[in-house]
Amino acid sequence: MKTKLFSALAIGTILLTGCNNIEDEKTEETPATSTDLSEELSAYQQFSLEQMDQFLLETEKFVTAFKAGDIDKAKALYAPTRMYFERSEPIAESFGDLDPRIDGRLADIEEEGKGEEEWTGYHKLEYALWVENKTAGYEAIADQLLADTKELHALVQTVEVTPDLMLTGAVDLLNEVSTSKITGEEEIYSHTDLYDFKANIEGAQKIFDILRPKLQEKDKDLVATLDGNFTSVNELLAQYATTDGGFVSYEELTEQDTKALATAVNQLGEPLSQMGIILE
Amino acid sequence: MPTQNDKKISRREMLKLTGASIAGVAIGASSLGGIMHTMGYNPLDIIADNNNTKNKINFYGKHQAGITTPVQKHIYFASLNVLFTSIDDLQALFKKWTPLAVRLMNGEQMVDVTSNASIPTGDTGEAQGLDAANLSLTFGIGVSLFDKLNIQYAKPTAFVELPHFPKDQLQPEWTGGDICIQACADDPQVAFHAVRNLIRAASGKVEMKWSQAGFNSFPADGGSPRNLFAFKDGTVNPSITSEQDLNKVVWVEDGWLKGGSYLVARKIQMHLETWDRTSLKEQEATFGRYRDSGAPFGKNNEFDDFDVEAKDLEGNYIIPNTSHVHLARKSGARMLRRSYSYASGMLANTGTHDAGLLFVSFQKDPAQFISVQNSLGRMDKMNEYITHRGSAVFACFSGVSKGSYLGEAFFNAL
Numbered sequence: 001m002k003t004k005l006f007s008a009l010a011i012g013t014i015l016l017t018g019c020n021n022i023e024d025e026k027t028e029e030t031p032a033t034s035t036d037l038s039e040e041l042s043a044y045q046q047f048s049l050e051q052m053d054q055f056l057l058e059t060e061k062f063v064t065a066f067k068a069g070d071i072d073k074a075k076a077l078y079a080p081t082r083m084y085f086e087r088s089e090p091i092a093e094s095f096g097d098l099d100p101r102i103d104g105r106l107a108d109i110e111e112e113g114k115g116e117e118e119w120t121g122y123h124k125l126e127y128a129l130w131v132e133n134k135t136a137g138y139e140a141i142a143d144q145l146l147a148d149t150k151e152l153h154a155l156v157q158t159v160e161v162t163p164d165l166m167l168t169g170a171v172d173l174l175n176e177v178s179t180s181k182i183t184g185e186e187e188i189y190s191h192t193d194l195y196d197f198k199a200n201i202e203g204a205q206k207i208f209d210i211l212r213p214k215l216q217e218k219d220k221d222l223v224a225t226l227d228g229n230f231t232s233v234n235e236l237l238a239q240y241a242t243t244d245g246g247f248v249s250y251e252e253l254t255e256q257d258t259k260a261l262a263t264a265v266n267q268l269g270e271p272l273s274q275m276g277i278i279l280e
Numbered sequence: 281m282p283t284q285n286d287k288k289i290s291r292r293e294m295l296k297l298t299g300a301s302i303a304g305v306a307i308g309a310s311s312l313g314g315i316m317h318t319m320g321y322n323p324l325d326i327i328a329d330n331n332n333t334k335n336k337i338n339f340y341g342k343h344q345a346g347i348t349t350p351v352q353k354h355i356y357f358a359s360l361n362v363l364f365t366s367i368d369d370l371q372a373l374f375k376k377w378t379p380l381a382v383r384l385m386n387g388e389q390m391v392d393v394t395s396n397a398s399i400p401t402g403d404t405g406e407a408q409g410l411d412a413a414n415l416s417l418t419f420g421i422g423v424s425l426f427d428k429l430n431i432q433y434a435k436p437t438a439f440v441e442l443p444h445f446p447k448d449q450l451q452p453e454w455t456g457g458d459i460c461i462q463a464c465a466d467d468p469q470v471a472f473h474a475v476r477n478l479i480r481a482a483s484g485k486v487e488m489k490w491s492q493a494g495f496n497s498f499p500a501d502g503g504s505p506r507n508l509f510a511f512k513d514g515t516v517n518p519s520i521t522s523e524q525d526l527n528k529v530v531w532v533e534d535g536w537l538k539g540g541s542y543l544v545a546r547k548i549q550m551h552l553e554t555w556d557r558t559s560l561k562e563q564e565a566t567f568g569r570y571r572d573s574g575a576p577f578g579k580n581n582e583f584d585d586f587d588v589e590a591k592d593l594e595g596n597y598i599i600p601n602t603s604h605v606h607l608a609r610k611s612g613a614r615m616l617r618r619s620y621s622y623a624s625g626m627l628a629n630t631g632t633h634d635a636g637l638l639f640v641s642f643q644k645d646p647a648q649f650i651s652v653q654n655s656l657g658r659m660d661k662m663n664e665y666i667t668h669r670g671s672a673v674f675a676c677f678s679g680v681s682k683g684s685y686l687g688e689a690f691f692n693a694l
Binding site: 163164167225228229263266267270271273274275276277279280 | 396400483
């Protein structure tokens with residue numbers, strides 16, 4: 001995620017270099033028509049850091065409630081807190097070992113050949129709250145979560161946002177939805193998958209909104225398509241919103257519901273993957 | 281890759297013509313640039329059949345390919361639902377698919393290579409290095425489309441959903457659809473690549489309703505391929521080289537579908553385990569044919585003609601009146617069958633093979649299929665070993681002439 005594909009923010013467009021030789025096009029740069037994304041990159045950095053600030057603050061509240069043994073409050077804070085993380089996942093997951101420590105599922109841990117004792121983070125506390133219905137015995141995990149979150153918060157301050165991080169990140173956010181949220185495999189105990197779903201979409205939409213002026217110059221049809229497709233997904237999700245600003249349990253969704261949601265996400269993902277045209 | 285003798289304007293040439301002069305301004309300002317940017321497809325392309333390429337079936341012609349085309353080894357069949365309700369969207373879709381279908385049937389990539397590695401490639405790439413593999417693409421529209429677009433007035437009276445047949449166990453997830461794409465090729469990856477890319481090019485416009493892969497194998501000594509019950513399938517087809525026969529059986533003669541045909545698709549589960557523990561005698565009596573030769577009872581060769589009413593000295597039908605052949609022939613209706621076997625893993629609830637036949641037939645009127653299927657009815661001994669799980673009927677457009685597009689006659693009738 002941290003790889004910088006482009007050493008400079010100035011990226012030559014291929015159009016003016018002539019369309020005669022594809023091999024040459026990649027290396028030529030024409031500063032006169034370069035795509036300057038510096039404003040967009042710093043806007044996205046600011047957004048991500050704000051999300052991370054909130055994530056740390058809310059995690060502190062969550063951990064406090066958890067350690068106080070206030071199960072109801074901890075349950076209520078769980079999903080909304082995670083949304084800050086899910087929104088800024090392109091940046092949050094830049095750190096290879098922190099991401100699984102905070103967001104790892106038991107299935108992921110086992111897949112890596114590790115035992116349950118190595119499982120930490122939000123999903124372990126999710127298990128404590130929803131399956132065990134207790135907090136006793138999980139205090140150390142809660143402390144560890146807060147420590148890891150502080151470490152993540154410190155590290156993201158140093159992340160350099162690149163065009164690739166934004167472009168790949170937007171598509172990755174949707175891929176997350178398509179592969180785990182839509183199947184209910186992210187929040188297998190709390191069934192709060194739709195919160196993550198919503199946050200991932202919001203994260204992708206933020207990137208689109210930041211890039212919108214540049215995209216508009218290149219391809220206004222694509223912008224119109226993306227506007228329409230984001231609206232479709234958001235309208236579908238709104239059908240499952242609850243009055244307290246949350247979402248219904250994943251278990252309430254029928255196969256038809258998930259298929260409609262998955263289709264809308266896939267229809268959005270395909271044009272979203274075309275945002276890279278701003279680098280042409 | 282487009283060849284020199286193609287008259288089409290490639291994407292890059294188009295950029296030279298239009299983009300170069302305004303590039304300094306930003307090409308995105310022109311709507312043409314906008315369309316071209318999205319996935320790199322150029323709707324202005326007119327692409328020719330490239331006859332210099334290997335194993336090539338022509339796209340253009342009086343009829344669509346994939347109907348009277350000699351049966352290929354593989355099929356990938358997709359039934360799609362549309363996500364729009366306007367005629368304009370439907371027309372734009374078929375206009376977009378037309379040049380892409382020619383390119384695919386030429387064994388070419390969907391688009392010319394682009395140099396921007398920051399976006400996904402316009403072609404998914406898995407057919408790179410493969411030839412056209414006799415790919416045929418056949419497009420049709422379903423009854424449900426006329427309701428969705430509110431154009432029932434344009435629906436030919438013959439075009440009806442198939443009725444419920446005795447013993448049908450149709451499952452919604454294998455039934456119906458607004459549009460079909462039948463991709464047949466001698467290479468399974470070429471067939472799948474075509475459908476995958478056509479659906480991808482229609483992102484936001486269509487969703488998959490159901491799809492099914494299938495295969496056929498041809499004996500070295502000729503004759504019809506065997507289905508998974510080991511019996512020859514498709515023997516009594518009309519001759520694909522007799523225009524007269526095809527006019528009688530396959531091609532619609534009037535209206536916007538003139539030169540087109542109705543495609544019936546049935547996903548028929550075959551209970552292989554029960555079949556395999558059935559004696560050869562009983563298996564042959566089920567079909568009314570000998571397994572090895574494919575000959576009807578009382579004859580020596582697969583293609584020998586027979587009289588279903590013929591009886592032996594004791595007054596019994598030579599071809600039993602509960603056999604598949606007897607009942608099918610008795611209906612008097614004919615159709616052009618182009619079926620493929622499928623084996624799609626196993627069924628979790630029974631632990632048995634998930635295998636069977638993707639039955640595909642073409643006829644000038646769905647009534648032909650209905651008549652045969654009704655005749656098979658409850659009598660057909662085959663029912664013991666098969667279950668119809670999916671069903672669909674599509675009106676497949678007539679052929680396309682160069683410069684025109686798929687379904688033009690249909691859109692002109694709206």
